[in-house]
Structures are given as structure tokens and as C-alpha cells.
Amino acid sequence: MRRLPPLNALRAFDATARQLSISAAAQELHVTHSAVSHQVRQLEQWLGKSLFVRHAGGVRLTAEGQSLKQAVDQSFSMLVARCEEIAEQAPIAEIVLGAPGSFLANWLIPRLDRFEANYPGIRVRLQTSTAMDDLRRQVVDCLIVSDRNWPADVEVVSLFDETAGPVCAPSWPHRIAKPTDLPSQPLLHTSSRPHAWMEWASRNGVEPAMFAEGRRFDHLSLLLEAAAAGLGVAIAPALLVERELSQGKLIAPLGFESNDAVFALCAMRGRSDKAFCDLREWLVKESAA
Template identity: 45%
Template structure:
């Protein structure tokens, strides 16, 4: 019986296209041209004598044969990845790749990195900044630390670590501090609020949770939460942020949280690919839960 297989490149092209639902995205992930992916797909279709994809509007969809091949190929590539990862770990060559958005990395992970490495010395942590680490990408991390709301994306095992709590924060040097002290949240109506383009719903979410009636007006916007909080520390305005990301600033007196923090429907989570079987993930999740637990000084006010 013949044991011939089609080209591995053709199978990789098919697996990426089936997973991402796009020839263009598959080409981008594999760093080849759109035409190269199309040629590899034609090789498979000619070998099978049947189409693997059909047109669906402006996109593509798998045929019944394509679905069968996708399931088998995806499983085979998963086994190859897992086997390779296990071989690397057994030889002590593979660090633990933790992906997280750059603002979480800069404001929460890095300040705690010494303690993390001291408590979990076997982890051999490698940090990978990625704004959307749960999105399909070429190289999956061992785990991703993110703030997100359910439902969780398919293919990930999610460890819930702590609820997200957000609130306004302001520098003690801010010129409008007296007004905020005297009038409470209603004074925000007269503020040009600092905000981020990555999360424009943060202010309305907080206001709704606390039944704040003030009409909110946006001022300077930033592409990253990290930049917005640096502006707040510099006394340039009132920002809004997750509690844990500003806790060090609150403890040091660089920022104040005039009305505390309110819980949202989001969570701090540690997500790992479902097929990944790595005891380090459970150890890291337990450490993160302890580190994210609120301290006695978790809330400060202007009073």
C-alpha cells in the first residue's frame, strides 16, 4: 500500500487557510504570497480530484471533503507541535513564553518580575508583548495574560485569576483636584477626560456601574493605556484604569483614586492552548492569583 503524502508545504498552506478562513491571512502568517498559497491548495485539490473550498460571499468556506481534511491535518500538526515542545522542554531548551499586552507588561508584570522569578525559578520566563495574544497567530505562546470578558475564544483553556475593577485616577498635582474633592463624580462633567482608543467604553462602563449621571466629555486620547496613565501621573488630566495597573502608583502617592473602583464583567485570565499539557501553567496561574489579590491599601480616596 502506498504511503505517499502530499507536500508538507501544501498541507501547511491548507491548515492555515482552513484555520484562518482566508487565503490572504494564511499567506501573511506563513510569510509567502497569496499566489503561493493558492498554488499549494490547487495541488491538494488536483491530487484529491475534489475542491476543498467554495466561495461564500467575499470569503471562502470548506467543502465536506475540506472539513474532513482540516480535522485530520489540524490534529497532525497539533501532535507535531506538542511533540517538538516536549522534546525541547526535556532538553531544557525551551523557556516559558508568556504573552500579554504591552500596558500590562510595563505596568504590572515587569515591576513584579524579580519576585516571580524568585518564586518560580524553573519557569525560565520569556515575555512577549502582544496587544491581542488570543488572536490566531503564527506562533502560539505557552500562555497569555490578558484582561478579557467571556465568552472565551475556542481552543484556549482559561484560568480565571481576578475580577477587573476600574476607576478614575488623578495626580495629587492635578490643578482640578480641589473641584473634584468638593463636587465628587459630578465634577467630571467639566473635565476633558483622558482615554484610550483601544478601550473607549471604559468611562461609560464605570459611569453606568455607579449610576453616575454626569455627561462625560473626552479630551486627549492615547493608543495605549500605558501612555494615558503616564499622562495622568504627570498631572495632565483624569484617567480611568484597572485597579491592579495603578496600585503601585496609589501606594506611592503618585495617583489617587477619588471614588474607588467598580467591578466590570471582565476578568484577569491566564489562557493556554487547550492541547498544551504543562505543569508550569498551573503554577503560574496560582502565583498570579496571589499577586492579583487586593491588598489592605487597594483603595484610596481624596478624603
């Protein structure tokens, strides 16, 4: 705990030390002569030192008073400057954006510095989430998720068409030249998109039931790590495996194709605050680029 004299006493001392007159200090502070005198005496009692020598024309500072004046001048000037600086600062708006972890890592985080440079008054806090209930319970302010069907109470702005395809380690020993090569190989699934393999098979003219079996993972990041480690062949959206492909950890032997889903920015209907609108506009521009 800081041991300081009363602030009002310091203010009275500051005005008196600058004016070298109790009457002038009282006028500056809009209080009575006796109020200033009382505050100065209180400060002198607190310090156990005389700060002024009184005379008929006013007051003059003692050596201790001169020393305190220098400290008070510096401190009050610093306080005034910092308070003005804080008062003039634009408020920082925070917005919580939820998205799949792979989307954050592969697409959004590498671009986030550009957003912050263009919108210094907005702080985006990222959270791994794909649940509409998180949006409804205001755990997140908005979501970027991939889907085909959207709830009626949610406003949706499309960003990317989703393309998906099989991915595996570059050293994967089994031949993958066509869709029918895959049913006999270990397949990797994710709980967030449990039917992804069967949907892909249906689009490629292969019996979907042949793609139902395989190892399952709770999260896409674990799925991709398993594929990179050579545990099997995964299916994943192209957008979410860009980093693994560019790093050579995974390959896409059959490429990627549209699955009619889109990555979209979702928010509760009617949301129109400036931070959200600015983020929405920036995401649309970035996705178009």
C-alpha cells in the same frame, strides 16, 4: 580559526602516553596496533618533533612528549568534566507570556524573581501583548488580559476581579467629589478600552454619552503619563496603577469599583506541557496571595 592537530591523533597520543605502550593504547581504544602507530606518527609529523622513544619494552616520552602530555591531560580532563556537566543539566524550558505593559511593570515583574527561584528550569520571556491572534499564531504561549467575554477556543483561568476608577494628578485643580463632577472636566481615554468611561458612568448613574469626548491614547502607559502630567482625568484598572499610586504620581479621588471584568490567564485549549502548568499554578497562588 584554531590550528590544531587531528583529534584522533591526540587521542592516540593520550592513550599511549598514559600506558607507555602502543599495544595497551590500541586495546584501550579498540583499534589495531598499526592504527595507533599511524596516528602517533601523524602527530609527530604535524609537530615536527619526536614525542616518544621506542624501545623493546614499549615507549617513553621525550621532553616534548612530556610537555604535550601535561597539556592534553588538562584539556581532556576539562572537556570530560564540562561535557558531563552539560549532559546532566536539566533542559531549560522557555515560555512566552504576553500581557499589558502596565500589568508586567506593576504586578508581574516585581514577583518574577520568586517564580525563577522556585522553578529554575523554566525561563519566562515577557512580551507586551493583549491580542488573542498572537496566541493563535503562537507569537506568545499564553496571555494575561482583562475581559468579560472569552473565545471558545481559549482556556481561561481567572486570576483577579478587575476594579477600575478615575485617576488624576495629585495637583489636579478641579474638584472631584462625586461622579457628576467629571463630565465637565477633560477626560482621557485609551484605545484598548474605548468604552471604559461610558461603562463606568453607567454603573454610577450618570448619562454615558456625557463621557464620550476627550483626548485618546493608544496605550495605557501613555494614558497614565498624561494623567500624571495634568492633562486630564483618566480611568484605569486599580491593578495597573498600583505603582503610580504608591509613588504619589496619581490619586484615585473616587476609589475603585468592580466592572465585572477579570484578569485571566489564557492559553489555547489542550495545552498541558509542564512549563505552562507550573506557571499557571504559580500565577493562581500569587493572585490569591
